[in-house]
Amino acid sequence: MAAAGPPPTLVDLTQIKTISIERTLLPLVKQISSLVSSRGEGASGAAVQRVGAAVCCAVERFVAVGENIADDNPDVRHSMVLACKEARAAGRAIERVCVGAAAGDGGGMVPAARALLAAVTRVLLLADMVVVRQLLLAKDKVARTLDRLESVSNFAEFVRAFTEFGGGMVELARLTAERRADLRDERRRAQVAAARNVLERSTLMLLTSSKTCMRHPSSASARENRDTVFCQMRRAMDLIHYVVRDGLPGHDEHSAEAAQWEAGTALGALRGLGGQVRAARARGGADVTRRRALASTLRALVERTHDFTDSAYTTHDHRQRILALAERIAYELERLVAVAVSVEEQGTCGSGAAIESACAGAGSASVELERALVSAARDHARDLPPLANEARRLATDLARLASSCGERESERLHSIASRLHEQLDHIIEICKLLRHIAMSETLQVSAKFAEINLRIYGPQVVTAAKTLAEHPGSAAARENLDVFVDMWTWLLNDAARLARDILDLTDDRPDKQQYSSLPRPGKHGTTSKPLKAVRLDSDEQAKIAKSGLEMKMMSSEMDAETDKWQGAAADENNDIVKRAKNMSSMAFAMYQFTKGEGRLNTTQDLFTQAEYFAEEANRLYKIVRQFSYQVPAGTMKKELLEHLDRVPTYVQQLQFTVKEPTVGRAATFSKVDNVIQETKHLMNVISKVVTTCFDCANKGLIPLDKAINKTSARAGDDSVCLTVLHFRIQSISMRLCS
Template identity: 55%
Template sequence: MADLKPFEPENNLEIKTKSIEQTLLPLVKQISTLVNVRDRGVISERNLRVVARVGQAVNLAVERFVTVGETIGDGNSEIKLDMYEACKEAREAGAGIEKLCEMEECLTERGAVVRAARALLASVTRVLLLADIVVVKQLLLAKDKVTRSLGRLENVTNFTEFVKAFSQFGAEMVELAHLTGDRQNDTKDERRRAQMQAARQVLERSTMMLLVSSKTCLRHPECHSARENRDTVFCQMRRAMDLIHYVVKDGVLDPNEISCSEEWEANRTIHGALQRLEGLVQTALLAAHCQEGLTEALETIIERAQDFTDSANTSHEHRERILEYIQLAKIKLDALLNSECAIDGTSPSDETERTVEFLLNNLRDLRRQLQETAFMQAGELENVIRQGSAALDGLKNLALGADLDRLEVFGDRFAEHTDHILEICKLVRHMAPYDSLQVTAKYIEINVKVYAPQVLSAANTLAIYPTSKIAKENLEVFIDMWQALAADVTSVTKEIIDVCKGKDLKHVYMSLPRPGKHGTTSKPVKASKLDSEEQAKIAKSGLEMKMMTNEMEAEADKWRQDDNDIVKRAKNMSTMAFSMYQFTKGEGTLKTTQDLFTQAEYFAEEANRLYKVARQFSYQVPAGSHKMELLESLSGVPTHVQQLQFTVKDPTVGKTATFTKVDLVIHETKSLMNIISKVVTNCFVCCNKYNIDLRGICVGNRGISGGDDDGSCGGTGGGGDGKLGTAGASDPSI
């Protein structure tokens, strides 16, 4: 991990996190009371007593505060000296405030109170910023652990090693997801928040691809395209963690290091370049040094505009208008630079002011034309994505048929559609007015560019091994990734267009009830809008459950016998849990909260059935430590099943209560999944050690749609395909 650099309190008091801001608010309010008492105009005994009490309260609060700060310093040697110094200053400032408030002159000599208050706020802010360095250190350590786990995963040579390494990786990823989610939610800067969100999304979406592509590579180690898939996923995950490192360090360290690159990045869009030129034009008449950048700013606009004029999908009429506006801007800018006020520094003439006004109007017209061009192409996005999806269907069928010649033709067709999507995304990103939208669109564009070729590589792998189940699954997860990215392009495009048309930038969370009927929902429900804290909370819980799902699948894949009830029911539960995870992202077949609750009921029922099968199996295991471990893990299942059932059946009214219930259901499902994963692991250990045949062990089912209601072994259970079942009650024996 990169070392944290020494803290320079006098030069680095910018607050970039909401938590520090919120922590300071009570102190700010108390100090405001002290500073503003004089404005009341009456000096009385009562006011003096009030001021004295407030001064005492401030000093007491500061004393408690610095005690915590010193404790933090004791546990972190790299900031201990700075922390003790800041705490000493805060303690002295707090004592000074109390002493001033005990003096009668404090109501008339407000300057002394203001100076003391300023010193107190500065010292307390230093303490908070130093404590934040510890938070940053914790996050970077978690990131480094994931990086090391990735290295171990990349170098495994057999499936047993991979399962062990992936299990550890999953636990570390959950910790990193928690910390980065909290940091993202705490960061004030919208650009930084968007960058963190982009990095977290890559890590989250890449987890399944990492699992499947690694399994494919282990199954077919001689296949170049399979290794290319896996290496690309590893590379993207490392880039995402580098981005997390970059964002986190900017929170407390060396903001000057990235100022130049941030300005350059903003000017990469034509919107930013136009803004810069407009600002320079408006100040050029007042400041001679601003005139030097005018020509450079216009050249930047001309360069960015080539993305529009060089596009094969830009109409001839639009291309001509863009070039015409640029030519007019060049003429008027030359006139402005050759005017007397620009050359001699004299006051601008009426003609010069008219030139400036014309130039600014021309730039606004250019902006409107560029928007019209970008948005007209965006209108084709839905059709282009549909054609790309059709090409993907063809690719999959040809790969299954091992038709390599036609596969190349369809691959070229798919690449053309992807290039068109990338071009639309680039043009729309150029017009994004907010940093957060520019960042989001930029990383979506990068991911489409990276992962689209990997779909073709995965198709080639399947064409070489058309009967390989893991090669087929590998292609499917890369297709899923492409489709998710295509949906991201659609979403960010719509948001940018809406903002450009005057609508506010809104963050609407679509995972709770959405318009339309579905499942047991009897009438349309409006999309719920959650604040960022609620979104981060449910997103982290969903990711944890997804990681549990991956671990469960890894455990189930270790079994050589596919036709046993434990494996089948574990996979059923994994599928249902994955559909619930998709719900937290606004995806999948579960559309409303009621659908989620119904799915959770069937999940609990499937856990009940797996529990009974595992109990039957335990009777065949000889007495010993392995049997004790199995029975110990089994003992936790009934409690978690009942807890999930109670949570699902708990009635709620209102948006807040419903969200709380959703969060609890996800949490309880995750806990139950964790217990079941341990049960499956212990069953596998006992099965191998004592050579027990599981194929004869089964427990009859009842009340599950699509399941094995006749009592035979196997089946999918309720919602085993990720959809909802229709009926069923938990077995009372549990």
Template identity: 50%
Template structure:
């Protein structure tokens, strides 16, 4: 059985440790009475631990009929193996008091194998229940997407989007747990890519849907919206692929789809959906056809020639492997952005690699004709020369890609492109917009080219998956930025169209920043600087039904880090001051739920501002994240109160303004919840998360301030009573979290047990295993 998660692997460690101790104890005669008693106690502890373990497994089976039969059988096998181990650990005494073992080492080994196999099967079956809940959460999001896609008016949309947001938070939580728990680097990167698409798509889904509802006749607005839906479905297909380890539903019909995105990839037709999913599967999921991987394969075959002596069966493999390398270097040499100097060096190094390989093949033919059965000095020298040529080619390709990236980000001002497009669209100047759109398209093509070359030299599976996904997103959203610009140009007075363009531009800027970040990371790896490696701590659970990702150790920010986020904190402080000034006009705050909750949120935001100054009650980053969660929950409660109040407001400009602001609250709440729940490892990542949490809190505080102010204006203008009862929303949690992952064999096995050492003394089992 293949163990694919870290939690299952780590759950087995204490059991393996103790069983190994018992097996080793059978290898040598046991002379000490104390050691014999220790062996008996270990056998009893193992059996007791197994008994408690399988009782949990059987309770899971009772609640999940689809695994009941297999789970009961695995539990039965585990119980039998545990009992056998206890019996093997018992002792008999001879007539002269000489203790001897009940069974030999082979019996213990067989029992141990049986126990580990059956316990592992129990864990894997329990893990399928966790996966079922993850897939159920994904299916609920899919249903919500279908509902959102078919809404006919704003009222239906707001209601559907609120439900969608709740389900997305749960999916983000469960998929994040799974991402952290996966052992396979490639699968973890694929899950991370899917989750990032969903997170970035949420705001685009809101604005593009609103633009489409407000301007139903606008084709570019519809393409914006359809593209977002397509990307989100594509991301959920990828989650399904990772969870099922290689299966995407309903993909057979599209497995031969095109591998190039269509020009108007936003069109949400059946053909475009199938093409998108097929592309993901063929290029991103199964393998990465990069020059780095091609060179690695070629070098592996060359290394093998020390044993194969370049026999006839391997000569074609060597030639074919080098041809693949040369073919993939054409993305570098054919690029319009590659300098002549780099292009000539690459071509020369390819020729050199061919010459060295031909020399190696000639030596192999000579050895074959001579009937040699061992490598010669000439063969070893030729192998080294071929590998050196390959290494030099790889280094040149890395230099070319990284130089491309450096030059691009030195000369490019992304903000200028965005500003030109936006200004032309707002002015309604179609001619200028077309001119700037052409420039932006050339610029976007340049970024895509750099991303493609960076992908070719990425030297880890994680970076390869990330860069490939980034390349695809750049192709999709470059077009959609222009579509959003054209929508605004046709409706230059539309606030919704302007907001939609802002959001698509923000996503584009994030993608460009990702290209810069990933090129920097690859540069460090190519120079031999290994980035900080995340350390996974297995089975971290604050309690029953906890998550599979260990909570970060609370950290304090130093003065320099606090200074970097002080600006955001100050901006948030100004917002709280504005809202305090508005609510102070109402002295009867205790009897006014809206004012009461607004002040409550203001106080929370102020404490987060104090954190950025190193002051107040929030001392660690974990304190900040917890406060942000409460802040988001309070915003949800306030949203419901004001939504109820809005029904009293007469139709007109005031009500329209109130609803326009209010409709944005669920999205900002969701963005903050996404940010807070995003797992991070390492000080740099934690600081980035703090910065993002402060930013998202400020954004939410900003819209809450506008909502409350408008609400108070409406109450004064129309003399409305807006007292009401507060409501709370219970958290939508999965009905089942893997109880067997909560179970640990340490409870029974980590008691101190003395066992014999090689020196004849005693050792103590590590209670921390």
């Protein structure tokens, strides 16, 4: 029997939102993938039949759990029963196919495997909906007690309502913590964490502001304190509601409250623009759809740089440089659009150099603008420590004066409040600009959280001081002001910590570690628990060292291919070359690990590196897929696609291996060995892809002046050109007015 090649991709894990569902699916996916691949590997019929029976038995046990969930939850009962029925039928179908394979008829294995995984995924998603429903019920319970707290008129009733509120908050905190840990998406995890912080920190303020409001019902400032806390807590619960429902079937709402957390950054727009320019460069032009996308991204970029150029705290030199670079990007994109339109309308020859020049100019300006934005934000961030120290001192003075406020002290109180508002505005501006240069989604959400809470809770320190100034002998007002001053201190500390984290990641010092694929020690790890060191015996070390040596040889071959490409193409910015060399560097680090050398110190470091290796392979796959569109039909293109189509399967197999849980030395050794083997297989196919790409380019199969896409529609070209030109004029006007 001929080899069947690598198994097809059986399930798209991007549709899975939670880690628990992913972990449940991965062993089944791996088992079925092995079953599918065994058809072409000479596996005995009896072995295939046994695996099929085992899969069917496992599905029966899984379905029994799903049916129990259906019995306990009437809301999903009907859907769950149907999904369990489909999963049971798919499991039996797998068993029948395996029996057929044992008899020599292996047809229908892949469709049956896909049907089984689809049915199992549906059951898991329905079970996840039950978890989400429990969380939303807890959130609704807290919301109802908040309404009750807001409407009580006497202290005894308030105490009873607050006791109920506290119990609901404990349950909500537990469920949100579990959900946050289970979410796969980094931004969603950060949003839940931010909302939980608001609820946790606001609870004490809710107590003191409500007591003060009941003690002094005629005080407008006391009522403002209390209403602000209620508003912020409801906003936090709205954000939790949005995050936990996001991605569930039939729930695509996007509230205005959620939209403010989804706002993009200047660096995000720059990276998006860079990707679109690289795509245009690879295709030798841009069709009407891509030109519209360029105009839209440029518009977003210009709008986001306004936060830098419109800031009263941005220096004149920074403002002028940012405006000039934004104008330059708009000009280069205008050139790119004009050349692309000319090619489509007139078939202009020799336009490849013009497109290359425009793309190179836009790329260079983008890099310089990113540096300018980071430099401006860093200058702002240098002002943060003295600003925070002064703001803390002012809040302390405010609290001291408010308790003994005569006529003279009243004027000084007003003066301190004005200075505190000035400091607050400056700190908020710094947080806003730091968000634009944040390199991770977690830091972006943290910056947004800091900005919003400073804007809303910062002025409430002054408001609480006004209440105490009106009632200097009030113990409730004194306690309330102390709590708001504590919140003020927390927010200032958050801003300082945020600035350190963001600036650490944007530090471009030449001595900074060049090899940045691994997260920093102690941060961004794949587990919250410290891992125990695992020592391997001599036989285990020898086996892994042998595999590592084979991978080192492949890494050297990859380096040779990329050096040959660079020597021929003379293009240091070639994305295929950069991705391939990065993968080679990762593979070499993994080889060093097998010798007990290099940067990877623990098995967890190795597994994390393998995850990044798989992600880089996915990126390279997408780039080469775009490259293949330019290769004319023929033997070379067929060979390229044959190698390229194997990449996703090997990537998925490596990802499955990395995510497989292990306990004990033997299991860890087995996982290390498997990870290195899967990395070696993926490295092998990537090396063939890069070699074939080089052959395609080196043999002149892709002349640049013939790579322009001439098949797109021409409608709307003028409007796109005018849009780009409009933003160029807008940038010039901003520069003249500054």
